[in-house]
Amino acid sequence: MNWLKSTLASVAGTQEPIYGPEAIQSVARQTEETPYTELTRDDLRWRAHQYTNVETQVFYIMGDDGTLAMAQVIYSNIAGLHTTAQFTSKIFNLNGDAPHNWHSDPLTNFMFDESMHSFGADNLAVQLSEDGDTYTIKSAVNEDSLVNLTFKRSSPGFMVGKNGTSYFGTDPENPWGSMSHAFWPRCAVEGTITTKEKTYDLKGRGLFIHALQGMKPHHAAARWNFVNFQTPTYSAVMMEYTTPPSYGSTKVNVGGIVKDGEIVYAGINNTATHTEASQDQESDWPEPKSIKWVWEGKTTDGQGVHAELNGALGNRLDRIDVMAEVPGFVKAIAGSVAGTRPYIFQYCPQEKLSLKIKVGDSEVTEQGTMFSEATFIS
Numbered sequence: 001m002n003w004l005k006s007t008l009a010s011v012a013g014t015q016e017p018i019y020g021p022e023a024i025q026s027v028a029r030q031t032e033e034t035p036y037t038e039l040t041r042d043d044l045r046w047r048a049h050q051y052t053n054v055e056t057q058v059f060y061i062m063g064d065d066g067t068l069a070m071a072q073v074i075y076s077n078i079a080g081l082h083t084t085a086q087f088t089s090k091i092f093n094l095n096g097d098a099p100h101n102w103h104s105d106p107l108t109n110f111m112f113d114e115s116m117h118s119f120g121a122d123n124l125a126v127q128l129s130e131d132g133d134t135y136t137i138k139s140a141v142n143e144d145s146l147v148n149l150t151f152k153r154s155s156p157g158f159m160v161g162k163n164g165t166s167y168f169g170t171d172p173e174n175p176w177g178s179m180s181h182a183f184w185p186r187c188a189v190e191g192t193i194t195t196k197e198k199t200y201d202l203k204g205r206g207l208f209i210h211a212l213q214g215m216k217p218h219h220a221a222a223r224w225n226f227v228n229f230q231t232p233t234y235s236a237v238m239m240e241y242t243t244p245p246s247y248g249s250t251k252v253n254v255g256g257i258v259k260d261g262e263i264v265y266a267g268i269n270n271t272a273t274h275t276e277a278s279q280d281q282e283s284d285w286p287e288p289k290s291i292k293w294v295w296e297g298k299t300t301d302g303q304g305v306h307a308e309l310n311g312a313l314g315n316r317l318d319r320i321d322v323m324a325e326v327p328g329f330v331k332a333i334a335g336s337v338a339g340t341r342p343y344i345f346q347y348c349p350q351e352k353l354s355l356k357i358k359v360g361d362s363e364v365t366e367q368g369t370m371f372s373e374a375t376f377i378s
Contacts, residue, residue, distance in 0.1 A: 016219055016244070016246040017246060018245060018246055019170055019246055019247060019248075020247070020248050021247060021248025021249075021250050022170075022248075023168060023169060023170050023246075023247055023248075024166060024167070024168050024243060024247045024248070024250050024252075025166060025167040025168075025172050025175070026166045026250065026252050026268075027160050027161040027164060027165055027166045027180075027252060027254060027268065028161075028252065028268045029161075030160075030161025030162045030163070031160060031161050031267055031268050033162075034161055034162045035160070035161075035266065035267045035297070035298075036158045036159065036160050036161065036256065036263070036266035036267060037158065037159050037160075037161070037162055037163070037164070038156045038157065038158055038263070039156070039157035039158060039159060039182055039183075039184070040132065041117065041128065041131075041132030043157075043159065043182055044117060044128055044132065044157075044182065044210055045115065045116040045117055046075065046112050046116045046117075046119060047116075047212055047214075048075065048077075048112060048116065049077060049212075049214060050077065050080045051077065051079065051080050051214070052077060052078055052079050052080070052214075052215060052216055053076065053077055053212060053213060053214045053215065054074065054075075054076045054212075054213045054217055055074075055075045055076070055210075055211070055212045055213075056072060056073065056074045056075070056209075056210070056211050056212075057072065057073045057119070057126060057135075057208070057209070057210050058070060058071075058072045058208070058209045058211070059071045059072070059135070059137060059149065059151055059206060059207075059208055060206060060207040060208075060209075060228050060371060061149070061189050061202045061204060061205075061206045062204050062205050062206070062228075062230050062369050062371070063189075063200070063201065063202045063203060063204040064203050064204040065201065065204075066094070067091065067200050067201075067202060067204075068091075068092040068094060068317075068348055068369075068371060069089070069090060069091045069092065069193060069200065069202060070088075070089070070090050071087075071088070071089045071090075071137055071139070071147055071149065071193075072087070072088040072089070073085065073086070073087055073119055073124075073126055074086040074087075074088065075110070075119070084106065084107075085106070085107040085110040085119075085121060086104055086105065086106055086107060087104075087105055087107055087121070087124055087139055087141045087142075088102075088103065088104040088105075089101075089102075089103050089139070089142070089145045089147055089193065090102045090103075091145075091193060091195070091200060092317055092318070092346075092348065094317070094348060094350065096315060096317075100317075100318060101144070101145065101195050103141075103142045103144060103145045105141045105142050107121035107122065107124060107141065108121060108122045109121055109122045110124075113127075121141075122141075123139065123140040123141045124138070124139045124140075124141050125137075125138045125139075126138075133152055133153055134150055134151065134152040134153070135150070135151040135208065136149070136150050136151075137149045137150075137151070137191075143196070144195050144196050145193060145194075145195060146192075146193065146194040146195075147191075147192075147193050148191045148192050148193075148194075149189060149190070149191035149192075149193070149202060150189070150190045150191055151184070151187040151188075151189055151206050151208055152187060152188045152189075152190075153184045153186070153187050153208070154186045154187060154188050154260050154261070155184075155185065155186040155235070155258035155259060155260055155261055155262060155263065156258070156261075156262070156263050157182060157183055157184040157185075157208075158182075158183055158185075158256055158258075158263055158266045159180070159181065159182040159183070159254075160181075160254040160255075160256075160266060160267060160268060161268075163180065164180045164181055164182050164254070165178050165179065165180035165212075166178065166179045166180070166252050168215060168219075168220065168247060176215065177214050177215030177216075177219065177220060178212065178213075178214035178215065179211075179212070179213055179214065179215075179220050179221070179241070179252070180211065180212045180214075181209060181210070181211050181239055181254055182209070182210045182211075183207070183208070183209055183237055183256065184207065184208040184209075185207055185228075185235040185236070185237045185256060185257075185258045186205065186207070186230070186235035186258050186259070186260065187205065187206040187207065187208055188205070188206075189202055189203065189204050189205060189206040190202075190203055191203075205230045205235070207228045207230075207235065207237060209237075209239075217377075218244070218340050218342065218377050218378060219244065219246070220241070220243065221241035221242065221243060221244070221375075221377060222241075222242055222243065222244040222245075222249070222376075222377050222378045223241065223242040223374075223375065223376055223377065224239075224240065224241045224242075224373065224374070224375035224377075225238070225239075225240045225241075225272035225291070225372075225373070225374055225375075226238065226239050226240070226372060226373040226374075226375075227272070227291075227293050227309065227370060227371070227372045228370070228371045228372070229293075229309055229353075229355055229368050229369070229370045229371075230368050230369050231355055231366035231367065231368030231369075232366065232368075233259050233260075233364070233366055234257055234258070234259050234264070234355055234357060234366060234368070235257070235258050235259070236255070236256075236257045236293075236295065236307060236309065236355055237255055237256060237257075238253065238254075238255030238270050238272060238293055238295065239253070239254050239255060240252065240253040240254075240255075240270070240271075240272045244378055252268075253268055253269075253270045253271065253272070254266075254267075254268060254270075255267075255270040255295055256295070257295055257305070257307055257357065263300075264299060264305060264357075264359060265295060265297045265298065265299060265305040265307075266297075267297040269295075269296040269297050270293070270294060270295045270296065271292075271293070271294045272291060272292075272293050273291065273292045273293075273294075274286070274288040274290070274291055274374070275290045275291065275292050275310075276288070276289040276290040276312075277289055280319070280343075280345075282319070282321075283319065283321070283341070283343040283376070284341070285341075285343055285345075285376040287316070287319075287345055287374070288313060288345070288374050289312060289313060290310075290311060290312045290313060291310075291313060291372065291374070292308065292309070292310040293308070293309040293310070294306075294307070294308050295307040295308075299359060299360075303359055303360035304358070304359075304360065305357070305358070305359050306357070306358045307355060307356065307357040307358070308355070308356045308357075309353060309354075309355050309356075309370070310353070311349065311351075311353040311354075312349065312351065313347040313349055313372065314347065314348075314349040314350055314351055315350075316345050316346065316347055317346040317347055317348050318344075318345075318346040319343060319344070319345050319346075320343065320344040320345075320346070321342075321343055322342035322343065322344060323341075323342060340377060340378050341376070341377070341378065342375065342376065342377045342378075343375070343376050344373055344374075344375045345373065345374045345375070345376075346371070346372070346373050347370070347371070347372045347373075347374075348369070348370060348371050348372070349370055352367045352368070352369070353367070353368070353370055354366060354367045354368070355368055
């Protein structure tokens, strides 16, 4: 009957029972044999599952001129009954003296190409090149955010383990949910976003993530920590989530460090620690003020890798009350579960932080640009 409870929960928003930590098969298990897998073109296919899930492709941009922006396609299915798609773009105001240029628009007539590598809708095309190395994003969905970008990967992409996926369910052979991430941590970005006020030249560096939450998002994760750090030589990424108590409050952390043409390290032995926090009055969550990020592992030829990024987050860029701002379909997925209070805190410290990285006996410290999110759900 467990599958029935879970299906009911996915439709009605009921709280899940306590299954315990053994009901999540973390991607960490896969890394015992395969620390990470380099992405091929086929790994970047849209899954478009016919059950409750949210699938997304996110493009984070750090312009050479200091502009910070992102663009995202969100495709979701509610209980196999209803599919929706959304395109979101955001140009951050780093000065804090005016609102961000943020738009989230529902898409019409959305579809995938035959091979499931590219996504289209009225006034939108997100296409993966034949060689699997470049995405183009073109959107005229919102006249205040005309997007024309190319993302060309500068290093191999990766997913942790064999397939980047953790599975949820009491029967490992028949999981009822999943969570997966695939990364292009270091990309060369060209192109523009044009608003009613100006055209932003976004030539710079980027991070691309393809993620799939194959279940109700608040059932999979209660907390998230995410960092994207770009230096002249290195790109560091980390994505950590903590499951709700129903899955034993289990932490799953995937991340890696790359440089042009090379994965230095990718794996699960990473930590994100809120070293300083203060209670945010509006959300009633402990908002981080400083975070320490640590990556620990080995290169493919067996050299030890230890990297740290540590420091004050500065003034937050944004605090997003998810239930107030997200499109209706996400609210429908989240339902009205007691104790679900999702807020996302976003940061880009203007006091530049530095990545310390030691590979074997050589140690390097490099200043860079950081974008980070701390998410509290339940």
